[in-house]
Amino acid sequence: MALSESFTTKTKTYTLEKYSRAYSPKTTSGPSEWQHFTNPVLRLILDTKQSPERAESFRLRIVWTMNGRSASGVAQQDVILEDLDLLAFSSLKEDKSDSSPLKGVYRDTTFGLRYLHVADSSNSPKVYRRFQVSFTTAASALQLVEAIRDVCPCKPTESNGQERKKTVVVPLASRQVHQSAVPNAWQKTAPHPTAPVPIPVQRDPTTRTIPVPDAPAVFTSSPSPLLSSQPELPPPFSASSRGAPASSPYRPWYPAPNATQPLTSASKPLPASFPDSSPPPSSADSVMMPPPPPPPPSAETLIAALREPTGLYDLSHAALERLVGDVVREDKFVNLYVEYVGCEGVADHDPVMLFSDYPLPFADPHPAGPPC
DSSP states (O other): OOOOOOOEEEEEEEEEEEEEEEEOOSSOOSSOEEEEEOOSEEEEEEEEEEOSSSEEEEEEEEEEESSOBOTTSOBOSEEEEEEEEGGGGGGSOOOTTSOOSEEEEEETTEEEEEEEEOOSSTTSOOEEEEEEEEESSHHHHHHHHHHHTTTSOEEEOOOSSOOOOOOOOOOGGGOOOOOSSOOSOOOSSOOOOSSOEEEEEEOSSSEEEEEEOSSOOEEESSOOHHHHTSOOOOOSSOTTSSSOOTTOSOEEEOOOOOTTSOOOOOSSOOOSOOOTTSOOOOOTTSOOOOOOOOOOHHHHHHHHHHHSOOOGGGSOHHHHHHHHHHHHTSTTHHHHHHHHTOOOOOOOOOOEEEETTEEESOOOSSOOOOOO
């Protein structure tokens, strides 16, 4: 008397966010087109049947439920979009010149499957069909991959192209102006300095002196990499003056001189301190440099406004906001900002690409209706 063989049957159901399938157009010979399904209810059902010795079947179905379920629990108007026995593909002959008859790819919440469609006639050309599904979580996609790995080879796929790093543009409002030596009156026109004062500035490996007029300096809370890699600048004024404290992390910014203009180092360093009203020191043995070249037309107006004496710190909060708004809305301000500070926008990540002719996530705003 023959003994009946015991089988173990398991059913696993996954809720899908989207299902897409590729099909070849009938009128053209171009690339495959894609059809998408998103609602109302999409499910992936995996039925496995195994004996103690081997696997008997791996049935994978994609079910589209149109009207939910009735009170008795019976599904209404279920449309079967895919119904495959994955184990049956292992019996197909695989030519060395052809790829595998069954192959899966996955990334994050997306899983794609390509399989060889078996035609009725042996003379028909081989046709590969493909579909992709989006799970609610990446863990669900990995569970499916682990469940079918023995009968379907699966491998992760990467997006085409490199993802750019996200960078954040520092708002202009976060850049602060600190007081160095500010007179008490606001003037409409910027006075032209009669005698420039050489101030040592660290640039490149060589120490050079750059003449800068006795005027307020602009400070930034995020210095450029070039300035941040240089040693701290010596304080040009005494500790009793109204400049920024020595422990301040902000550094002054000055317009860069023309690279072709020769610079001459001063034979004497700048005195440690002198009264605000005293003229710049001069002697017969000190070498004074000519003033720097005029700034470009796009920056000339803004730099002149920053150099002129102002009662900026005597203004109220509302008046200061209005003044900053006038500067920001100045013509060519954006070009000046990019020229001296630099700006890189936030880049989005590249789309996920599972198959060569269709990127994911899906972006079709018009999902297809029920198949005919």
